[in-house]
Amino acid sequence: MQTGTKISGIAHLLLIGWAVFGGSFDTEPLPFEVHDVSVISAEEFAAMTARPATPDVAAEPEAPAPPEAPVESPDLAAATEAVPAQDAPDLSTPPEIEAAPEPAPEIPVPDVAPDDTPPVPVQPEQDVAVLTPLPVPSRPESRAVDRVAPQPVAPPPPEARPDEVTSPAVTPDEGGETRQAPKEQTAPEAATDRIITEADKGDEVAPSASLRPRARPARVARREPKPAEKAPDAQSAVKAALAEALGGGAASPDPAPSGPPLTAGEKDALRVAVSNCWNVGSLSTEALRTTVVVSVRMNRDGRPDAGSIRMLSSTGGSQAAAQQAFGAARRAIIRCGANGYKLPPDKYDRWRDIEMTFNPERMRIK
């Protein structure tokens, strides 16, 4: 303890001695600005502060000097006379009644539905995709919702030809190395994803904006098949494979197909392609309750063999309804397969024979 006390005492003494004699406080002062201040009297200060409030205004302002060359004022009377003579209306006497125009002819009642709703004020631009412009006479509103599809589709460009596939217009480039055949721009028809009745529209004449349509998975898959992205996880693949293996034991005269099966993405692409042509709008109520299973043999180019399409079974409706439902299914397969379904050629054995079940249950509630 004593040693420590001694060391501490010596250290403190050395520190104090260095501070006193070492000149540690003789450093140069930090730079700072200096302003001269003059002492003024209270009267001078009052005079300074009062000056802005009471500007020194001359008691009698001098009259402005007249312009050296005064402009002559125009002769208004002469100008008025120059105006073509107009008979002033005689307000003292009312206009003669016989001058009243003929009553307007009766306005013909238009064929379209009378509009009881007030006009919709123009909305400011919003940061949404405007899909449905205000109705114009050349394109009635009812036409725009003629089509109900699984996914809503924005109105196509006016110059585009209606088609299931969206494709840009191709014009031959005279300077290009390879000549391209001119091709018309195509786009799918505008569609909603459910039936919209007049009662659903509320008081609005037409919607001013709607959500952007979602991408159509079918087209993505058909243009750029990416099996790896759409492949199911291992567990679901095992389940699906086992289920199909166990449930798909129907006798077939053809040898069992070999090679890898279609991926879920390839199947989805086929399913959506057929869906786009499966029009149930003209089916009877009973046919809309009828599920039909249809078989089709496919050619190698992806086109269905129309003669091979037949109905394997039906459930839920009469034979007549089943025939109507089968007719719609057959048209769907043939129409959308007219240019060949996008199926992997190397897996032809897997899709040579297809059984499609057309179940309209979800379409009944559109």
Added chain:
Amino acid sequence: MKRLLAGFLLGVVMAVGPAAAQNGPLRIEITEGVIEPMPFAVPDFVATSPAAAQAARDISRVIAADLSGTGLFREIPASAHIGKVTDFDAPIQFADWKAVNAQALITGSVSQSGNRLTVKFRVWDVFAGTELGTGLQFAGAVDGWRRMAHKVADTVYSRITGEGGYFDSRVVFVSESGPKNDRRKRLAIMDYDGANVQYLTDSSAIVLAPRFSPTGDRILYTSYETGFPRIFLMDVGKVRRKQLPTPEGTMSFSPRFSPDGRKVVYSLTRGGNTDLYEMDIRSGKSRRLTNSPSIETAPSFSPDGRQIVFESDRSGTQQLYIMPAGGGEARRISFGQGRYGTPVWSPRGDLIAFTKQNKGRFHIGVMRTDGSEERLLTASFLDEGPTWAPNGRVIMFTRATRGAAGRSSLYTVDITGRNLRQVRTPDGASDPSWSPLQK
């Protein structure tokens, strides 16, 4: 150890599974489709003689208009046709019609002999390359060419949709002319599409709510010609009428036939109270069906004749009720907001059409017979008085516009709410009643 075994089994399944997964055909299920008009083509029917040329053109146009008017079909205009049909019996060049995306093709011929027209036609499924059904022919007087065209359209409609058509039918309605404060009303009858309007009464008395009989040969309606509303029965063919016997000092209105055409159910107001009654047309005897201090009116039979749907304010607001045809306990079927009235049972029996007033607007709607699945099809200043097409797929109703210059018109709408259209009439029109298909 268990994990090791599970992993081994999974590997085996993954290696073997895909190869064994699809022994049979590829199977897919389609659950989503589209709803859009089916494109069809009707090239002008072939005229077998110059005399039949005009009729051939006219018949083709009426068929096209009938089908397009349903909203289920869309005609491909003749200007887009590639193929031409010059011989009714020549084979069809399906490729030409596929190229213009015609899914259905109707071909036909018209021949005229004296005052008699004969119309032959076939319906083709273009993409399947087959005929839908077999060829058919109608014959009739020259001035009946519209009816023949409607019959062809009915057959085409039926073969494609599987449902009966409604084109060869008529509508009886109240024709209205003159200003709103001096409106003259006459009973009129026309084809379903507004053609061939004929007037059945003059405008000396107010007439209301005409109703076709199940056979389409008689009409019930209400007239004020005695000063009070009374029910009259008219023979359409002879334009002869008689008043149905109801007690003096009462008001009778809102009549409707039973499905067998032998009875009439109607409303009768006596002493300020309105109830439903049933009358045997032949004997003229009436029987009371309801006995309530509230107002019961607008009765309509179910197609099997066992039940009656009607409107009543017995619960405090105007709602829809169903009771046995012979009277008895009624059950309420409408429970939504607003007031419900003028119920009409669908000829199919599955739906009830009604008028609904809610939040200052009128709607035509349909619901199941138990009141479920209510669906409003229209909305306007004033929609009322639905009547069913013979096939139960389309509803016609009255739409009136507001104001002193307001006008009543007839409209049709599909039971899905699509395809709202106005029916052309020479004057204002209200209170339509759709006939069954003509024989």
